[in-house]
Amino acid sequence: MKKLNVLILSLFSLISYAQNTATITLTTPKSFQATVTLILEDVHFNPNLGIGLADAKLETIASVNFMDATSEKATVKISEPKMMRLQYSGGGVNKTWMLFVQPGDELTAAFPGNGDVTFVGKNAAYQSFLQSHFLENQYQYLPVFGYKPAQIENKSITQQSDSLKQVRVNAYQKFKASNPANPAFEAYVTATTETEPSVIRRLIQEKIMRRNRVTKLDPAQKKELEDLTLADFKILPDDALLSQSYRDELRNWALIPSTRKFPLAAETNYEISPAALKDVYAFSKEKLANYPRQKEYLLTYWLNYAATAIPTLETSKSLLTDYKATFPKSEYSEYISKLIQTKETLRPGTVAPDVTLLDRDSTSVAISKLKGKPVCMVFSFSIGQHEPALKALEEKYKDKVTFAYVSVTSGIPLHTWKQYAVERANTKHLWASDENIDVLKEKYAIDIRYPFLVIDAAGKIVNRWIPQEFPNNKTLDADIQRALK
Numbered sequence: 001m002k003k004l005n006v007l008i009l010s011l012f013s014l015i016s017y018a019q020n021t022a023t024i025t026l027t028t029p030k031s032f033q034a035t036v037t038l039i040l041e042d043v044h045f046n047p048n049l050g051i052g053l054a055d056a057k058l059e060t061i062a063s064v065n066f067m068d069a070t071s072e073k074a075t076v077k078i079s080e081p082k083m084m085r086l087q088y089s090g091g092g093v094n095k096t097w098m099l100f101v102q103p104g105d106e107l108t109a110a111f112p113g114n115g116d117v118t119f120v121g122k123n124a125a126y127q128s129f130l131q132s133h134f135l136e137n138q139y140q141y142l143p144v145f146g147y148k149p150a151q152i153e154n155k156s157i158t159q160q161s162d163s164l165k166q167v168r169v170n171a172y173q174k175f176k177a178s179n180p181a182n183p184a185f186e187a188y189v190t191a192t193t194e195t196e197p198s199v200i201r202r203l204i205q206e207k208i209m210r211r212n213r214v215t216k217l218d219p220a221q222k223k224e225l226e227d228l229t230l231a232d233f234k235i236l237p238d239d240a241l242l243s244q245s246y247r248d249e250l251r252n253w254a255l256i257p258s259t260r261k262f263p264l265a266a267e268t269n270y271e272i273s274p275a276a277l278k279d280v281y282a283f284s285k286e287k288l289a290n291y292p293r294q295k296e297y298l299l300t301y302w303l304n305y306a307a308t309a310i311p312t313l314e315t316s317k318s319l320l321t322d323y324k325a326t327f328p329k330s331e332y333s334e335y336i337s338k339l340i341q342t343k344e345t346l347r348p349g350t351v352a353p354d355v356t357l358l359d360r361d362s363t364s365v366a367i368s369k370l371k372g373k374p375v376c377m378v379f380s381f382s383i384g385q386h387e388p389a390l391k392a393l394e395e396k397y398k399d400k401v402t403f404a405y406v407s408v409t410s411g412i413p414l415h416t417w418k419q420y421a422v423e424r425a426n427t428k429h430l431w432a433s434d435e436n437i438d439v440l441k442e443k444y445a446i447d448i449r450y451p452f453l454v455i456d457a458a459g460k461i462v463n464r465w466i467p468q469e470f471p472n473n474k475t476l477d478a479d480i481q482r483a484l485k
Helices: 002-019 124-133 138-144 155-178 183-210 219-232 238-242 244-261 274-287 292-309 314-326 332-344 387-396 414-418 434-444 474-484
Strands: 021-027 035-042 046-048 052-054 057-065 071-077 082-090 093-101 106-110 118-121 356-358 364-366 375-380 402-407 427-431 452-455 461-466
Touching: 021 035, 021 057, 021 093, 035 071, 052 292, 052 332, 057 071, 093 124, 093 183, 106 124, 118 124, 124 155, 138 155, 138 183, 155 183, 183 219, 183 238, 183 244, 219 244, 238 244, 238 292, 244 274, 244 292, 274 292, 274 314, 292 314, 292 332, 314 332, 332 434, 356 427, 375 387, 387 402, 387 474, 414 427, 452 474, 461 474
Parallel strands: 021 106, 375 402, 402 427
Antiparallel strands: 021 071, 035 057, 035 082, 046 052, 082 093, 106 118, 356 364, 375 452, 452 461
16 A cells, blocks of 8 residues: 555656656757757846846756757756747858747757758647747848848838738637647737837837937937837736747836936936836836736836946835835845845945955955055956956056956856956956856946946045946046045
8 A cells, every 4th residue: 555655646746747847859860060059038037147137047958969969858847838949050050949838848849950940749839830930039030021231211121020910910810720729828929929010110210210320319209219119019918028029118118108207317327217217116016006927027127227227225225115015025125135235335435345356377366455556446247348448547547546357257267368368557357256256246236337446545435336438437537536535
């Protein structure tokens, strides 16, 4: 009897496991030079270096070079439908297909060697439908439509986009007639079908307005583009969040009324004012009351923006109080709370937190040991970032200020970084391991929008929230002068 119970439990465990996993096999009948990668697009907020929380996590599930192996099997744990990207690169061909994968799916993607793919297995019909009618994003359609970047008039692109929309609508009606209805799949198809033509129409119209030049739109032109979004966007079921274009348009639609009421002052360096953030947070909470997942998505997005992009803390603290009351079990409250606490420790006049990094000679360098003269610390999110733009300031303040370029690029080994870190007088190049990047996140709240920090000769912060400004970084220059007084 005991053995029977164990057998039954094991059987239930296997069934439960199968119901919470999907299996995808990547295969080819013969070896050839091509790499295929399967990426899970998991729509949930997750910590992302430089911006706080990203709204989707891209996780590589499997990757195979068909010269090394002709088959690769991947099992992914999912409890609800997810979108995946199937990326192909070989023979000069690069393609990305979107996959709709459900718990319990057993799917095979077969590559004959000509840059194409066929699908078999449970729910293969979903993949074949997406393969025929949906590229990764709307911008991939532009060359297919004959879009010419150097040409101002591209109005035919809009007509082709509208034609594609109708083709998609008709094709999906036929698809539903012979395949089981799935609310999440229908939401993705509908959301992408509705939003992509709107995005392309705005893109073409903006190009015409700018006449192919880098120029600022006037208020009337900006309003015309915003009116297109307000007229086109419709709230869809929560599963529409699977569509990236829908998520982008959802944010745009919600934000426009608030930025019209509370426009930015000309001297600000962020995109949304504190007053507009509070307003759009309240607007999103009200308008999406009947769409709980979209409401949480937008409120999390605005809260994260307030905590990362706005240097002052009043807005993020205010929104966080409401957010905790609205979503008492949210996993993001603690993350934002810690970020706010870190920013509170980085006020002007406080001692700069100490972190030990490595220089080009692999020697340990503590930030506290740099004091003696002011330090301009530069957080570089890619190799050599900001250095060309700061050479004029280096020359202006030579022998007076140390410019410390700190590499916070994850996954770059020390020996690779050394090749590009060229020392100059009055500069330091410092490398942070992945572990130390996490320490810098915790102690300095490093953010790609505010890559500069000025410390005075006594090791105290003059200003932590200094943005990149073109062409001459006026705020940074002014803060360096303050540090020298």
